Amino acid sequence: MIRKSLIIVALASLAFCACNKDKDDNDPSYCTGAWATAVVEEWNAVYVAAMAYAANPTHETCVAYKDAYQDYIDELKKFKKCALWTPQQKAELDAAIDNAEDEINSLCSE
Helix, strand or coil, X not given: CHHHHHHHHHHHHHHHCCCCCXXXXXXXXXXXXXXXXXXXXXXXXXXXXXXXXXXXCCHHHHHHHXXXXXXXXXXXXXXXXXXXXXXXXXXXXXXXXXXXXXXXXXXXXX
């Protein structure tokens, strides 16, 4: 389920526009560039943590996975301010992020 939410968030972000987190969100050029390169470090950290957790499902590796996933979501949230997005696009991204965070919050419960 976590993988599904992660994919939903990634696809929702791709479906909207490519935003550059270093620009002013009121600038129409804010939604230019490759968003994926802006979050590549966080995405790689999620992947590494997921592989570590799959190989050794302990509480520690679960927490590391949960933290990496939350960091990725937090980075994606920076792109919610794209001035060129429609209200529907923003609502869809918000819903995808909310679903992913619900999944994150259910991880590592003992």
